[in-house]
Amino acid sequence: MANGIRDRVAIVGMGCSRFGERWSDNAEDLMLEAFSEALRDAGIERNKIEAAWLGVCLEENNVGKTAGPLAQGLRLPYIAVTRVENACATGTEALRGAVYAVASGAYDIALALGVEKLKDTGYGGLPVRTRGVVADLWLPNASAPGAFAQLASAYQAKYGVSYDDLKQAMAHVSVKSHDNAVLNPKAHLRNKITIDDVLKAPTVAEPLGLYDCSGVSDGAACAIVTTPEIARELGKRDIVTVKSLQLAVSNGEEAQFSNWDGASVRTAEVAAAKAYREAGIADPREALDLIEVHDCFSITELVLMENLGLSDPGRAPFDILEGRYDRNGKIPCQVDGGLKCFGHPIGASGLRMVYEVYQQILGRAGERQLAKADIGLTQNLGGHPHQNVCAISIIGRLGA
Amino acid sequence: MNTNNGANNGAATDRGILAVGAYLPRLRLDRKSVAAGHRWMAPGLRGLAQGVRSMANWDEDAITMAVEAGRRALAAAQAPAPEMLTLASTTLPFADRLNAAVVASALSLPKALAASDCGGSLRAGGSALIRALQGSGGQQLLIASERRIPRPASTAELMVGDGAAALLVGEGEPIARLLGSASLTADFVDHFRESGRDGDYGWEERWVRDEGLSKLVPPVVKQALQAAGVDANRIDHFVMPEKLRKVGPMVAKKVGVRPETIVDPLFDRCGDTGAAHPLLMLARTLAKAGPGQTILVVQFGSGCDALVLETTDRATGSDTEPAWLDEGQVETNYLKYLSFTGQIELEWGMRAEMDNKTALSAAWRAEETVHGFSGGRCGECGTVQFPASRICVNPDCGAVDTQQPYRLADEPAKIRSFTCDWLSYKPCPPFMFGHVEFANAARVLMEFADCDPADLAVGVPLDMVFRIKEVDPMRGFRRYFWKAKPQLKAGE
Numbered sequence: 001m002a003n004g005i006r007d008r009v010a011i012v013g014m015g016c017s018r019f020g021e022r023w024s025d026n027a028e029d030l031m032l033e034a035f036s037e038a039l040r041d042a043g044i045e046r047n048k049i050e051a052a053w054l055g056v057c058l059e060e061n062n063v064g065k066t067a068g069p070l071a072q073g074l075r076l077p078y079i080a081v082t083r084v085e086n087a088c089a090t091g092t093e094a095l096r097g098a099v100y101a102v103a104s105g106a107y108d109i110a111l112a113l114g115v116e117k118l119k120d121t122g123y124g125g126l127p128v129r130t131r132g133v134v135a136d137l138w139l140p141n142a143s144a145p146g147a148f149a150q151l152a153s154a155y156q157a158k159y160g161v162s163y164d165d166l167k168q169a170m171a172h173v174s175v176k177s178h179d180n181a182v183l184n185p186k187a188h189l190r191n192k193i194t195i196d197d198v199l200k201a202p203t204v205a206e207p208l209g210l211y212d213c214s215g216v217s218d219g220a221a222c223a224i225v226t227t228p229e230i231a232r233e234l235g236k237r238d239i240v241t242v243k244s245l246q247l248a249v250s251n252g253e254e255a256q257f258s259n260w261d262g263a264s265v266r267t268a269e270v271a272a273a274k275a276y277r278e279a280g281i282a283d284p285r286e287a288l289d290l291i292e293v294h295d296c297f298s299i300t301e302l303v304l305m306e307n308l309g310l311s312d313p314g315r316a317p318f319d320i321l322e323g324r325y326d327r328n329g330k331i332p333c334q335v336d337g338g339l340k341c342f343g344h345p346i347g348a349s350g351l352r353m354v355y356e357v358y359q360q361i362l363g364r365a366g367e368r369q370l371a372k373a374d375i376g377l378t379q380n381l382g383g384h385p386h387q388n389v390c391a392i393s394i395i396g397r398l399g400a
Numbered sequence: 401m402n403t404n405n406g407a408n409n410g411a412a413t414d415r416g417i418l419a420v421g422a423y424l425p426r427l428r429l430d431r432k433s434v435a436a437g438h439r440w441m442a443p444g445l446r447g448l449a450q451g452v453r454s455m456a457n458w459d460e461d462a463i464t465m466a467v468e469a470g471r472r473a474l475a476a477a478q479a480p481a482p483e484m485l486t487l488a489s490t491t492l493p494f495a496d497r498l499n500a501a502v503v504a505s506a507l508s509l510p511k512a513l514a515a516s517d518c519g520g521s522l523r524a525g526g527s528a529l530i531r532a533l534q535g536s537g538g539q540q541l542l543i544a545s546e547r548r549i550p551r552p553a554s555t556a557e558l559m560v561g562d563g564a565a566a567l568l569v570g571e572g573e574p575i576a577r578l579l580g581s582a583s584l585t586a587d588f589v590d591h592f593r594e595s596g597r598d599g600d601y602g603w604e605e606r607w608v609r610d611e612g613l614s615k616l617v618p619p620v621v622k623q624a625l626q627a628a629g630v631d632a633n634r635i636d637h638f639v640m641p642e643k644l645r646k647v648g649p650m651v652a653k654k655v656g657v658r659p660e661t662i663v664d665p666l667f668d669r670c671g672d673t674g675a676a677h678p679l680l681m682l683a684r685t686l687a688k689a690g691p692g693q694t695i696l697v698v699q700f701g702s703g704c705d706a707l708v709l710e711t712t713d714r715a716t717g718s719d720t721e722p723a724w725l726d727e728g729q730v731e732t733n734y735l736k737y738l739s740f741t742g743q744i745e746l747e748w749g750m751r752a753e754m755d756n757k758t759a760l761s762a763a764w765r766a767e768e769t770v771h772g773f774s775g776g777r778c779g780e781c782g783t784v785q786f787p788a789s790r791i792c793v794n795p796d797c798g799a800v801d802t803q804q805p806y807r808l809a810d811e812p813a814k815i816r817s818f819t820c821d822w823l824s825y826k827p828c829p830p831f832m833f834g835h836v837e838f839a840n841a842a843r844v845l846m847e848f849a850d851c852d853p854a855d856l857a858v859g860v861p862l863d864m865v866f867r868i869k870e871v872d873p874m875r876g877f878r879r880y881f882w883k884a885k886p887q888l889k890a891g892e
Binding site for chain 2: 121122123125128129130133134136137138139140141142143145146149150151152153154156157202203204205206207208251252253255256257258259262386
């Protein structure tokens with residue numbers, strides 16, 4: 001039985017660009033913005049990075065294939081650079097690469113950087129794309145909101161929740177994230193909205209309205225990781241470590257077999273159970289001080305509260321409405337605004353989530369600082385509810 | 401003129417029409433709405449602006465309608481799989497690619513099949529029926545299907561409709577058999593259409609009536625009656641598509657057929673479905689006819705075909721209209737019709753620019769999966785899965801290479817989840833799709849067809865229909881797959 005990653009790797013520097021419509025910047029500008037912040041934070045020279053992982057999802061709208069854009073953009077000195085892609089969970093995938101490289105002992109210091117330049121497509125929302133020459137022959141070319149909206153109808157049917165109750169809870173999710181993003185200077189959408197705004201917004205994919213959908217943004221985020229020992233040598237006193245890193249990938253059962261309810265994200269259930277075990281967490285409802293989940297759509301965040309074991313099955317809408325996941329609630333969720341308002345530059349999102357947990361643990365979250373933040377969870381989802389990859393990380397203070 | 405006396409042909413005594421199927425698209429275009437759009441420049445169309453005509457949905461064409469009609473005929477038949485398939489139409493989507501092969505594939509007919517497309521004139525359906533009835537040997541499935549796109553503001557735009565009819569012909573216990581037929585071929589060009597074009601170019605109607613219909617049709621009908629050994633006044637049903645209004649009574653009078661036997665040309669139900677129309681009218685007539693009745697079928701086009709049929713004891717006349725002649729759904733939006741038929745280019749936004757190039761090599765590998773909607777049934781645990789795969793999806797099984805083909809097209813199914821997606825590009829928004837669960841527990845994420853958002857709910861029963869999935873305008877290709885059609889309550 002493997003020991004897992006708990007406390008074997010420390011995060012010594014993180015950076016995150018401002019997310020948004022960065023019309024005047026190239027991907028390289030965004031990468032450098034995040035990287036410069038991380039280097040300053042780590043207190044190291046650029047040439048100390050021994051290996052790097054670049055996360056980019058839609059390279060065709062972006063920097064193209066290979067790891068070259070990171071090596072060239074940051075002028076890294078002929079080191080090992082790997083490009084990874086795992087749909088919207090690409091950012092966490094880059095982190096996994098860097099963390100495991102350090103844990104293996106192959107490298108002392110590694111970089112994980114995710115970047116996406118989405119606003120060069122000419123239209124709003126994620127770009128349309130092929131599913132491959134065979135799947136295109138039969139698979140509906142669903143948009144992301146269309147695919148995630150399926151959760152809502154199945155959830156209503158399974159739990160007998162009324163349309164209005166579900167819409168109210170979903171609206172609460174979005175209003176909460178907008179409230180949180182007002183306090184985040186790097187967030188894409190920093191305006192308050194009302195429940196009424198959400199309920200009256202134009203429909204994107206029934207029952208999801210405009211305000212049930214996350215922003216589509218340009219941005220980059222990165223982490224510099226090393227061993228706890230080297231972190232101390234670098235003068236770090238408050239050491240933040242990786243407690244768990246889990247990835248679960250659908251094998252086709254949800255889409256093709258009769259044992260999925262359509263109202264949940266099964267990979268999240270699997271990955272969460274493994275992540276809690278790896279981190280030594282018995283009761284996540286008590287242990288977690290904050291969570292950053294993949295709120296690509298309000299309904300996604302809603303069902304994830306159950307799939308992460310934080311709400312009982314069928315209870316998430318009511319827990320949400322009771323404020324359990326508000327910034328002053330029992331388990332604050334998306335205190336940085338989430339995908340919904342911080343923004344969703346795909347390759348960067350997983351690292352952006354870790355960035356917020358890291359800032360909160362180190363007490364650097366400014367106006368949005370939580371009173372207690374020792375340990376937090378990020379959940380990063382790629383694909384659609386019936387077929388996806390789910391990455392979970394748990395980040396905490398060393399010793400927590 | 402060629403005549404045939406079916407009764408003299410000993411082999412034909414048990415050969416005949418074994419089963420029929422017909423299909424009309426759900427949409428019915430309101431003629432008043434069409435005429436209203438043209439009132440400023442063609443006020444004379446007002447005279448035709450009554451009732452509705454059938455209108456193919458954006459994802460229907462002569463191939464998909466043929467599949468539906470063919471399925472119905474095969475379902476009605478207690479007969480072995482056909483050995484021959486003929487697809488008659490003047491509007492087949494492919495000039496060089498056997499359209500009948502797509503239909504055969506969607507019907508999961510055996511690969512050992514003789515198949516042909518035939519067209520050339522509106523007579524294609526009737527001519528093919530004569531050949532099928534005169535033929536010998538195994539079962540032949542004849543399908544006529546038509547989706548004509550007349551020029552806006554032409555009278556044809558109001559007269560025509562879209563639809564398909566299928567007849568299974570062969571040895572057995574037929575509903576009807578051929579007594580005799582006659583054909584005449586003449587390059588009488590009342591209208592024409594260049595290959596690859598939409599919209600007919602037609603000559604003055606008075607000339608068509610006086611020199612064409614009036615002079616060319618009656619001799620052929622008389623020859624057919626003579627060949628059949630049937631007196632004109634003994635005809636019980638006179639089936640003749642209404643090329644021009646009131647032409648049926650004129651022909652009936654000239655040949656001595658009783659005017660009360662003229663079969664309703666279905667102008668009010670669907671309009672003239674071209675090469676399919678004589679077969680569509682015949683399908684309805686056979687549904688209503690009792691045993692021992694004679695049916696005269698006539699179709700005009702570059703000449704004329706006439707057939708005399710007689711129903712057998714298997715014909716059990718019913719007063720109720722066949723289900724396919726239902727009310728449909730009235731469409732009053734003429735702009736939508738123009739867009740569906742490609743006659744107006746709307747601004748669909750950049751999402752519509754996605755390149756839908758089809759990898760023909762992949763399409764061939766997936767032919768049975770995609771056209772036949774064939775999944776796999778695990779020989780170990782019985783799990784049905786789509787698409788078929790090397791390893792069984794059941795986590796408690798996981799057997800390798802145990803799956804046998806299993807067709808899902810005719811399997812009952814219901815909605816598990818759904819949405820109406822206004823973001824994705826669809827020629828008729830919103831894009832409605834969801835998870836579909838089949839009675840055998842297989843699950844497929846599918847597009848919904850022929851419905852409105854209000855028709856969707858978890859648990860709604862579904863029928864599978866063969867439709868255009870995506871169009872590739874850059875290369876002139878279209879790909880087909882099955883969609884799930886909610887079963888609508890009566891009157892919806």
